[in-house]
Amino acid sequence: MKKSVNARIVSNRRIAPDHFVMEVKSVWLSRNSSPGQFVAVRARENATDPLLRIPLGVHAIRKKGIRLLYKVVGSGTKLLMSKRKGERINILGPLGNGFDLTPVFREKDSRAVIVAGGHGIAPLYELARVVTRGKKKVDFFIGAGTKKHVVCSKELRKLGAKVHVATEDGSMGHKGYVTDLLKKHLKQVKRYGTRVQGYRSRATIYACGPRPMLAALAKNAKRSGVPAQVSLDAYMACGIGACLGCVVRTVDGYRRVCKDGPVFDAREIVWESA
Amino acid sequence: MGLRIKIGKVTFPNPVWVASGTFGSGEEFQDFLDLGTIGAVITKTVTLKAREGNPPPRIVETPSGLLNSIGLENKGIDHFRKEVYPVLRELKTKIIISIAGADKKEILKCAGRLLEEEPPDAIEVNLSCPNVTQKATGYRLISQDPRATERIVSSLRRETTCALIAKLTPDVTDVAAIARAAEAGGADAVSLVNTYPGMAVDAEDMKPVLGNVIGGLSGPAIKPLALKAVRDVYNSVNVPVIGIGGIMTGTDVAEFMLCGARAVQVGTANLADPGAYTRILAEFKLYLKRKKIDKAGALTGRLKT
Ligand SMILES: Cc1cc2nc3c(=O)[nH]c(=O)nc-3n(C[C@H](O)[C@H](O)[C@H](O)COP(=O)(O)OP(=O)(O)OC[C@H]3O[C@@H](n4cnc5c(N)ncnc54)[C@H](O)[C@@H]3O)c2cc1C
Numbered sequence: 001m002k003k004s005v006n007a008r009i010v011s012n013r014r015i016a017p018d019h020f021v022m023e024v025k026s027v028w029l030s031r032n033s034s035p036g037q038f039v040a041v042r043a044r045e046n047a048t049d050p051l052l053r054i055p056l057g058v059h060a061i062r063k064k065g066i067r068l069l070y071k072v073v074g075s076g077t078k079l080l081m082s083k084r085k086g087e088r089i090n091i092l093g094p095l096g097n098g099f100d101l102t103p104v105f106r107e108k109d110s111r112a113v114i115v116a117g118g119h120g121i122a123p124l125y126e127l128a129r130v131v132t133r134g135k136k137k138v139d140f141f142i143g144a145g146t147k148k149h150v151v152c153s154k155e156l157r158k159l160g161a162k163v164h165v166a167t168e169d170g171s172m173g174h175k176g177y178v179t180d181l182l183k184k185h186l187k188q189v190k191r192y193g194t195r196v197q198g199y200r201s202r203a204t205i206y207a208c209g210p211r212p213m214l215a216a217l218a219k220n221a222k223r224s225g226v227p228a229q230v231s232l233d234a235y236m237a238c239g240i241g242a243c244l245g246c247v248v249r250t251v252d253g254y255r256r257v258c259k260d261g262p263v264f265d266a267r268e269i270v271w272e273s274a
Numbered sequence: 275m276g277l278r279i280k281i282g283k284v285t286f287p288n289p290v291w292v293a294s295g296t297f298g299s300g301e302e303f304q305d306f307l308d309l310g311t312i313g314a315v316i317t318k319t320v321t322l323k324a325r326e327g328n329p330p331p332r333i334v335e336t337p338s339g340l341l342n343s344i345g346l347e348n349k350g351i352d353h354f355r356k357e358v359y360p361v362l363r364e365l366k367t368k369i370i371i372s373i374a375g376a377d378k379k380e381i382l383k384c385a386g387r388l389l390e391e392e393p394p395d396a397i398e399v400n401l402s403c404p405n406v407t408q409k410a411t412g413y414r415l416i417s418q419d420p421r422a423t424e425r426i427v428s429s430l431r432r433e434t435t436c437a438l439i440a441k442l443t444p445d446v447t448d449v450a451a452i453a454r455a456a457e458a459g460g461a462d463a464v465s466l467v468n469t470y471p472g473m474a475v476d477a478e479d480m481k482p483v484l485g486n487v488i489g490g491l492s493g494p495a496i497k498p499l500a501l502k503a504v505r506d507v508y509n510s511v512n513v514p515v516i517g518i519g520g521i522m523t524g525t526d527v528a529e530f531m532l533c534g535a536r537a538v539q540v541g542t543a544n545l546a547d548p549g550a551y552t553r554i555l556a557e558f559k560l561y562l563k564r565k566k567i568d569k570a571g572a573l574t575g576r577l578k579t
């Protein structure tokens with residue numbers, strides 16, 4: 001079940017030059033959301049511009065509400081940035097299917113390898129929290145353009161995740177793409193041994209980020225025989241599966257990112273056309 | 275207050291409907307409103323054979339508008355009959371089924387399959403989707419050609435006594451002429467507008483935004499254009515006109531009715547807010563009350579000029 005709620009903003013603070021975290025109070029969203037699901041927020045009431053809602057991943061689930069992490073990229077997110085504590089905001093959710101955690105929790109020594117590119121980190125923090133709380137190991141890879149855009153690394157370390165950083169300009173961690181850093185690591189992942197869902201791997205990759213990053217990652221994961229779940233981004237209108245606007249090409253034809261996803265098995269996506 | 279209106283022989287509980295392609299098959303909206311309160315649900319256009327639709331990206335927001343190029347993705351009439359229609363018929367709502375096809379033969383076959391079932395409350399024949407090329411005519415869309423429009427409507431008319439609505443494109447020199455052709459073919463009503471053809475450009479990448487390059491524009495951005503089209507048609511046909519285009523509020527409903535619409539359809543507003551319908555209907559009722567109009571139908575064409 002989904003609902004649209006007028007949630008009160010508890011806080012809305014800058015965590016990096018263009019990144020903000022907004023916490024809203026809503027027991028409904030707290031109780032019903034799971035890692036990898038998203039919500040659709042209305043940036044302005046009684047207005048026709050922006051017309052549509054902004055889809056945002058559930059960044060953290062709190063006792064009485066949720067947190068959203070967003071990057072300011074355009075007119076809608078700019079409006080979000082100026083929202084103040086105490087104001088209300090209309091949120092539709094929770095939407096879509098979250099990550100499947102059964103592969104991580106099924107075997108004794110299985111683990112999660114989480115890969116975030118840019119604002120793709122938003123839905124992955126909550127995932128890392130749930131996995132580490134379940135006493136499973138997390139390797140968390142963060143990719144960003146430059147050091148200033150690396151967010152959440154401290155919080156992730158606090159959870160007990162092993163954090164690996166790659167920046168394109170080399171200002172922090174490995175210099176280059178996060179997928180290249182991951183590729184090296186995958187050799188080690190293979191040594192973790194045995195299987196998850198028919199793979200010879202005890203690790204499962206969870207990733208969210210730009211399409212080209214996910215495409216590269218899917219290729220490496222396949223080659224290394226490691227299962228991967230990816231959370232996709234698409235232009236959305238309704239967010240509830242009604243308009244067929246957000247489709248991605250899969251091996252079974254077009255599927256809706258908002259309702260059949262946003263999380264897909266990387267093997268299902270036809271990456272060349274994505 | 276009397277909200278009921280009539281199209282052909284069918285009485286609808288109220289004149290505010292939901293537009294094809296913007297309401298799925300209704301099911302998706304059940305968490306947000308009681309479908310029984312809707313004047314009529316027009317289903318996503320269905321074609322004889324399944325259609326994959328256009329390559330993504332299929333939608334992009336433009337100032338106060340939405341540009342889409344879904345491309346009539348649907349699973350075909352047989353799937354519709356088996357999986358969708360039985361569920362729809364259980365709803366206590368008037369159901370209007372939208373059909374389309376590349377030419378007369380395909381449209382007639384699609385209607386024929388549909389009519390093997392118990393007929394719906396009405397059929398809306400979509401002669402105007404900007405996202406597929408129709409081959410019935412030398413024009414890109416059937417409803418750009420008055421002769422093809424009349425021919426197709428009249429052959430459908432011979433197939434069924436069920437209320438028949440022709441949905442028209444506004445992308446023509448004289449939309450009233452097309453509406454007259456649909457009327458001559460025997461349509462019980464005409465509905466307009468379908469989306470206006472348009473496109474969006476990403477100057478940074480120097481590329482069109484939509485996978486299909488062109489799409490159809492909907493939403494508040496097109497309302498002034500749609501109001502004019504409805505008024506032009508109302509002034510030149512005798513059959514009821516159903517107004518569509520950028521309706522977001524109860525006042526918008528009233529504006530269309532004043533311009534001559536007997537009923538209206540809400541489209542993009544459903545996508546922006548799945549609960550929009552309920553608010554719009556409530557606002558429209560308040561408008562009627564405030565204006566002391568006791569029959570919704572009495573508003574049609576009352577524009578003072
Ligand atoms: C399921 C889902 C979850 C998401 N979660 C998050 C999140 O947790 N945090 C976050 O910061 N962002 C997230 N996004 C992306 C976010 O929705 C967009 O950045 C936002 O809608 C931009 O709105 P705007 O009005 O500020 O930008 P606009 O003014 O609309 O656009 C600014 C620029 O961003 C591009 N853009 C806008 N929307 C998208 C999109 N959906 N896909 C690709 N490019 C786009 C435009 O082409 C343009 O170049 C998510 C998207 C989806 C589909």
Ligand SMILES: Cc1cc2nc3c(=O)[nH]c(=O)nc-3n(C[C@H](O)[C@H](O)[C@H](O)COP(=O)(O)O)c2cc1C
Pocket residue numbers: 243245293294295296318319340342344346372400403441467468469491492493494496518519520521539540541542543
């Ligand atoms: C995403 C989307 C899909 C649509 N699909 C159809 C369709 O399948 N058949 C049809 O007749 N009209 C379709 N339309 C057009 C609408 O029914 C309506 O005529 C148009 O959007 C104008 O109304 P609005 O401004 O209220 O949205 C679609 C519109 C949108 C936005």
Ligand code: FES
Pocket residue numbers: 235236237238239240241242243244245246247256257258259
């Ligand atoms: S956004 Fe409408 S179907 Fe996904």
